[in-house]
Amino acid sequence: MIEIINKSQCNGCHACASVCPKQCISMQTDNEGFLYPQVDSSKCTRCGLCEKICPVLHKKPIDETMLPKAYAAYNIDEEIRMQSSSGGLFTLFATAIIHRGGVVFGASFHDDFSVEHSFTESVEGLAKFRGSKYVQSKIGDSYKQAETFLQQGRWVLFTGTPCQIGGLYAYLRRDYDTLLTQDIICHGVPSPLVWQKYLDEKRKENKTISAVSFRDKEKGWKQFSMAITFANGIRYSKTLGVDSMMRVFLSDWCLRPSCHDCAYKTKNRHSDITLADYWGIEKVHLEMFDDKGTSLLLVHTPKGEAFLRN
Numbered sequence: 001m002i003e004i005i006n007k008s009q010c011n012g013c014h015a016c017a018s019v020c021p022k023q024c025i026s027m028q029t030d031n032e033g034f035l036y037p038q039v040d041s042s043k044c045t046r047c048g049l050c051e052k053i054c055p056v057l058h059k060k061p062i063d064e065t066m067l068p069k070a071y072a073a074y075n076i077d078e079e080i081r082m083q084s085s086s087g088g089l090f091t092l093f094a095t096a097i098i099h100r101g102g103v104v105f106g107a108s109f110h111d112d113f114s115v116e117h118s119f120t121e122s123v124e125g126l127a128k129f130r131g132s133k134y135v136q137s138k139i140g141d142s143y144k145q146a147e148t149f150l151q152q153g154r155w156v157l158f159t160g161t162p163c164q165i166g167g168l169y170a171y172l173r174r175d176y177d178t179l180l181t182q183d184i185i186c187h188g189v190p191s192p193l194v195w196q197k198y199l200d201e202k203r204k205e206n207k208t209i210s211a212v213s214f215r216d217k218e219k220g221w222k223q224f225s226m227a228i229t230f231a232n233g234i235r236y237s238k239t240l241g242v243d244s245m246m247r248v249f250l251s252d253w254c255l256r257p258s259c260h261d262c263a264y265k266t267k268n269r270h271s272d273i274t275l276a277d278y279w280g281i282e283k284v285h286l287e288m289f290d291d292k293g294t295s296l297l298l299v300h301t302p303k304g305e306a307f308l309r310n
């Protein structure tokens with residue numbers, strides 16, 4: 001039976017709660033706003049599956065022999081690129097999966113601007129996943145939903161933090177030919193509670209929020225801004241060094257405890273593809289820099305490589 005003794009050893013990936021055959025594990029919020037599993041011991045049959053599949057307790061070995069292939073790239077669709085945090089590669093890959101009749105999973109805002117994983121089967125539906133949300137996304141039933149689509153033989157692109165991809169593989173306990181995974185180089189995930197308190201502060205002045213972008217490129221990709229649009233038409237915009245949410249995030253003051261001890265910050269990954277900002281691109285490939293966003297793309301597996309070639 002899973003029990004959290006040391007919070008730095010739980011990523012909150014939801015694999016244990018998703019796999020429990022008795023559905024007796026729920027994810028409960030702690031005083032910092034992070035989710036942890038809690039077992040209803042009256043329903044638990046002590047089958048041990050939750051512990052057996054936990055990706056932190058049983059780390060899947062990573063093949064360290066092959067160096068990932070690294071690329072600098074950006075989406076030539078200027079509009080999509082400007083809406084994206086880096087070079088807009090996520091939308092390119094996701095569109096290719098949708099065109100194969102597939103399904104894409106990613107992190108999107110809920111009505112109250114909390115962040116949750118969900119899926120889409122349409123190109124238009126990808127808009128909700130575009131742009132980084134610097135808050136831990138709740139996985140919910142996404143692993144189970146992805147498994148259902150995979151069992152139907154459909155293509156699935158599952159995107160998220162490296163620990164969420166680790167959680168997915170732990171839950172599935174096997175690979176599927178039609179599963180493609182894309183993670184990110186992850187600074188760590190801020191507390192959903194800190195995020196909601198920050199939004200409450202912002203709502204005090206202008207009430208209803210209609211849109212949020214953590215990575216607005218109005219002042220450029222390098223000097224990106226937090227931008228909040230209110231229903232009354234007022235727009236808040238502050239660059240990363242000034243906005244209080246971005247400052248506590250980048251100073252590591254509100255990250256999940258497990259992020260400070262992350263087992264997934266490795267060069268080689270379980271994912272097929274890793275995306276990130278190619279910071280410093282102007283020093284190595286000046287021709288790829290125009291301050292609109294350049295992605296760093298790392299390819300880890302033959303499946304990722306074949307997908308990229310297509």
Ligand SMILES: Cc1cc2nc3c(=O)[nH]c(=O)nc-3n(C[C@H](O)[C@H](O)[C@H](O)COP(=O)(O)OP(=O)(O)OC[C@H]3O[C@@H](n4cnc5c(N)ncnc54)[C@H](O)[C@@H]3O)c2cc1C
Pocket residue numbers: 083084085086087088089090091105106107108115129130131132133134135136137159160161184185186187188189190275276277278279295296
């Ligand atoms: C919490 C977090 C920390 C990051 N830290 C770094 C870093 O330190 N260095 C670096 O170079 N890059 C970092 N990135 C990645 C970078 O910000 C871009 O997300 C990435 O380069 C993809 O950009 P894009 O332009 O291709 O696509 P975009 O359209 O900008 O990205 C969309 C993708 O991001 C995913 N995503 C958005 N928010 C979340 C979330 N909360 N949890 C999980 N997935 C999410 C979506 O599911 C989708 O796959 C981080 C991203 C996140 C979400």
